Amino acid sequence: MANLTERDRYEWWVGDGADPIEGLASFLGHHGFPVSDLAVGAYSSEPGYGVGLLIGAAASAVAVGAEPGAPSPCPDVPDVAAVVFDRRNEAQPAAVTLGARYSALSLSEWRASWSDTDHAAAIRMVQAAIASGEVYQVNVVGHRSAAYDGDPSAALRAVAGLSGAGYGGGLAGDGWAVLSASPECLLTVAGGRATTRPIKGTRPSTAAGRVDLLDDAKERAEHVMIVDLERNDLSRVAVPGTVAVEELFAVRRWAGLWQAESVISARLRPGTGLVELLRAMLPGGSVTGAPKLAALRQIAALEPVGRGPSMGAMGFLTRDRLDLGLTIRTVAVDHTRLHVWAGGGITWGSDPASEVAEAQAKAGPVLAALEGAARPL
Numbered sequence: 001m002a003n004l005t006e007r008d009r010y011e012w013w014v015g016d017g018a019d020p021i022e023g024l025a026s027f028l029g030h031h032g033f034p035v036s037d038l039a040v041g042a043y044s045s046e047p048g049y050g051v052g053l054l055i056g057a058a059a060s061a062v063a064v065g066a067e068p069g070a071p072s073p074c075p076d077v078p079d080v081a082a083v084v085f086d087r088r089n090e091a092q093p094a095a096v097t098l099g100a101r102y103s104a105l106s107l108s109e110w111r112a113s114w115s116d117t118d119h120a121a122a123i124r125m126v127q128a129a130i131a132s133g134e135v136y137q138v139n140v141v142g143h144r145s146a147a148y149d150g151d152p153s154a155a156l157r158a159v160a161g162l163s164g165a166g167y168g169g170g171l172a173g174d175g176w177a178v179l180s181a182s183p184e185c186l187l188t189v190a191g192g193r194a195t196t197r198p199i200k201g202t203r204p205s206t207a208a209g210r211v212d213l214l215d216d217a218k219e220r221a222e223h224v225m226i227v228d229l230e231r232n233d234l235s236r237v238a239v240p241g242t243v244a245v246e247e248l249f250a251v252r253r254w255a256g257l258w259q260a261e262s263v264i265s266a267r268l269r270p271g272t273g274l275v276e277l278l279r280a281m282l283p284g285g286s287v288t289g290a291p292k293l294a295a296l297r298q299i300a301a302l303e304p305v306g307r308g309p310s311m312g313a314m315g316f317l318t319r320d321r322l323d324l325g326l327t328i329r330t331v332a333v334d335h336t337r338l339h340v341w342a343g344g345g346i347t348w349g350s351d352p353a354s355e356v357a358e359a360q361a362k363a364g365p366v367l368a369a370l371e372g373a374a375r376p377l
Contacts, residue, residue: 004085007031011078011173012059014068020059020080021282025275031084033317035274039192039267050318054081054171054178056327057307060283066296072306073113073143076334077176079309105155107338107374108147110367113305119359120352122302129298130348137225138289138298141343142359143305146370147377152177152333155373159331162365164254167325169314178309180330181366183254184261186284186313187277189322192268194234194277198226198286199328200345201260202358205253213251213258218349220260223249226345227262229285229292236280238266255329255365274322284326287311289345308332310341329366340366 010027012020025035028051034040058068059079072079114122119142126138156179160168165181172178185197201219203209213219227245235243247263268277288311289295309332315324332339342363344355 007084007086009084009173010080010082012080013075014058014062014072014079019063020055021063021275021278024053024055024080024082025273027082028274028317037271038189038274038277038322039270039272050085050316052081052083052085052169052171052316053314053324054078054309054327055278055282055313055324056080056309057283057287057311060312061296061300063279063282064293064296066293067300068306069296069300070303070306072308073145074176074308074332074334074337074339077178077309077332078173081171081173083171103150105148105150105152105374106377107155107371108377110144110146110340113143113145116356118304119356123346123350123352123355125302126298126346127348127350135294135298136290137222137345137347138295139287139311139343139345140299140355141287141303141307141311141341143307143339143341144363145337145339147337148374149377152338155338155370156331156333158369158373159329159366162255162329162369164252165329167315167323169316169325171314175335177333178314178327178330179333180314180325180327181255181369182314182325182328182330183252183259184284184286184326184328185324186326187281187322187324189268189277190320193265194237194268195263195265196230196234196281197261197263198223198230198284199259199261200226200286201249202344202362203258204361205256205258210251210258213260214249218347220249221349222345222347223260223262225290225347226285227264229290230264233280233285234264234266237269237272237277239269242267257361257365282313283311284313286345287326287328287343307341308339329362331366331370338370340370342366
């Protein structure tokens with residue numbers, strides 16, 4: 001991100017009114033991005049001109065007509081942000097404006113938004129909804145935060161350096177920053193072709209863990225359910241007959257964990273605009289469940305703390321590419337606290353204690369990276 005300067009930005013919060021995705025598209029169109037048709041090969045006539053994008057979980061839900069859920073624990077972070085950048089040699093990168101903090105980072109103990117007992121109870125409630133036929137699967141997410149003092153930059157860099165963060169990155173504004181070490185691609189569009197890479201299924205990255213993940217019928221069934229959901233999402237904006245599963249249940253490593261990933265792609269239907277595309281793909285199926293709207297109703301009812309910028313999307317739009325990672329393994333920073341979220345998909349066959357442990361395992365590398373760059377407060 002060296003030699004980037006900010007040209008303009010768009011920020012939206014739940015409660016602002018209007019439609020966040022329509023507003024985003026209007027903003028991008030004003031800056032010369034022909035967002036009315038992403039099936040063409042290039043989106044801007046200006047080389048070196050791009051946009052950093054953040055779409056949080058609540059905005060993703062609102063975009064598809066669902067309830068946004070509980071309030072965000074970090075309300076200073078916008079639910080949608082777009083920052084237009086130019087490349088200019090004399091410019092400096094946009095700063096994380098959290099105040100003049102030059103001292104070493106100190107960190108308090110992490111405070112969870114719910115206990116393990118409450119988390120397990122929510123899982124059992126999802127299973128009751130499955131038994132009654134309301135849903136097939138729901139992703140349940142917990143939140144934790146810690147007070148901090150000093151400069152969080154080193155801690156954020158440590159998270160960014162986690163192995164396997166193929167869709168990592170950051171975006172910042174006045175009083176907030178979001179950093180993701182995500183391994184998961186929500187959506188890539190290049191040359192008129194859209195690709196999504198859902199991840200479902202996690203084990204420790206040992207030889208035994210890999211075998212266990214490959215042999216686990218419950219994990220495979222959960223994974224295939226999300227693949228089917230994403231195939232359906234893409235089909236809403238695809239040329240008929242072009243949706244393809246290029247890879248199914250491929251096991252890959254991320255920061256001490258094995259995770260199962262599939263690759264699904266499609267040729268975009270001519271005239272597919274950014275608004276239509278985002279409404280088809282948001283929120284990501286692997287962090288919601290199936291059917292998607294019914295799962296979102298369960299999430300809004302069960303989770304006591306909002307997902308903020310996590311379980312949404314973050315990435316960039318350039319003259320020839322849209323690239324959005326799913327904001328799992330994501331840290332949000334406001335003036336006083338660091339925020340982390342983690343969870344997992346719940347099916348009829350889920351064991352509540354195991355699901356709680358899996359969520360903790362997913363948060364583990366992020367928490368370790370943050371704590372490794374800090375001292376007790």
